[in-house]
Amino acid sequence: MQDNFFLKKRFKSSIIISIILLITYGAMLITEFSIAKGLASLPKAFEWGITNFYPNAKSLERLPNILEKLFETILVSIGATTVAAIFALAFAVMGSATTRVSPFLSGIARGFATLFRNIDIAVWSMVLLFTFGQSSLTGFFALFFVSFGFLTRAFIEVIDEASSSSVEALQATGAPYMTTIFQSVIPSSIPMMLSWVLFVAETNIRSATLIGILTGTGIGFAFDLYYKSMNYNAASLVVIVIVLTILLIEYISNYVRRVIL
Template sequence: MNNHIPLKQGDSKQTIVIMFALLAALIFCVYYLELSFIDMIMGVPNFLAFFFQEFLPPNLGNFSEYIPLVIDTLGYAVIATYISTIVAFVLGILISEHTNKFKPLRVFIRGFITILRNIPFIIWGALLVYIFGIGGIVGVLALILVTVGFLGKSYADSIDEISGDKLEALQANGASYFQILFHGVIPQFVPAWINWTLFAFEINVRASTVLGLVGAGGIGVLIDTNINLFNYGEAMTIITVIVGIILITEYITNSIRSRIA
């Protein structure tokens, strides 16, 4: 029995064109950037030798001093996620076609949050440092700005995907806008809201560890400081702590997802 499903001639030609275009783009980028894969491969032994000599073993002498910064880092992620969830929920309602029929407002807000989410955390942090100076407020604000953009779009898309039958039934029975919102939209939206919010928290934990590199507070500050001072052993300890934080966070959020699934 022949299980082969033949592609249409037009589809096969299109696939070949796309593959050649991608290959051409790769070749152009390598040529334009003057990358040498041979140099990269030849440099691997030197990198490994430097890493094992300088970064290992980690220096655990000041481990207790990192605990307050770990708490700060997690605190930034928690605060940013809480605030972003509230703001993004309101924006998501204003963007969704189910909950806002005024298209110009939807387009304007969607464009606004697109700008927010497409500027990376690290750039927001670098910009905000010039306004507020070095400190935790910079990290929290940078996380909020990107997370509001990310969650606003995600929430709106999830609201658009819910079944409109119940909403139409409520509207046909004379329900008000807020009755439709609280009895029709939100109950169907809650599972997606939980999943997106947990995912945003994971991202914020990772980002909050990196924002310290631009002076936005948290444990990331110590990575930059120790590497600049050639304290590679301590830098490795901090990196290990960061990896541990991320893994624990993912374990907790995955456990929550499995319980509510």
């Protein structure tokens, strides 16, 4: 019986793998992609990168402008994350099975979280471009919507896991609803919530770089401008600054997580 089960499982897995391989092969035929040509072009690609993609003395003159754009990107990312966290906390309290006021409001809160979380940030940017045009506000709202959806879902799970027993204890003593929230839910959940906020802030700084290409703002726009004008030395300096910034922020974020958890 057990052997038949494993045989059926292997058969299904083989079918799925075969379908994936057929789809991949079909896509290669349609797009005229050749693995051999791709591998053969790697040496030339590395050679071009070594000879063109490095900062020089002239590109270093643009460093103050690049840092200014980077600072703008970081501010937009942190601002969107902070505002999203505040709204997410309110919706998470409504959506959590532990603290919900009513099933109806809980369903609305979870619905908003699902909607905003599952629409890609690039899609939000393109939609918002019609309203706000190429501006920092477009990037801010795109980051805000995705962060809000993600954090609401994460906060709901944190509240359900971290504070269910303490909430039940306070409710048994007849404590008011707001007292339960501020004396039990938030204190017991805040370390994990802060950890999620830091994670989203890191992600948003990375995403804001790409969003800047669409919205014409921040460090992403600086890279796009230099690259399209074939100023590869300045473009490479932008890339180096972005990488160093991401590594620094990740180090700070990990340190803060170790302190609060």
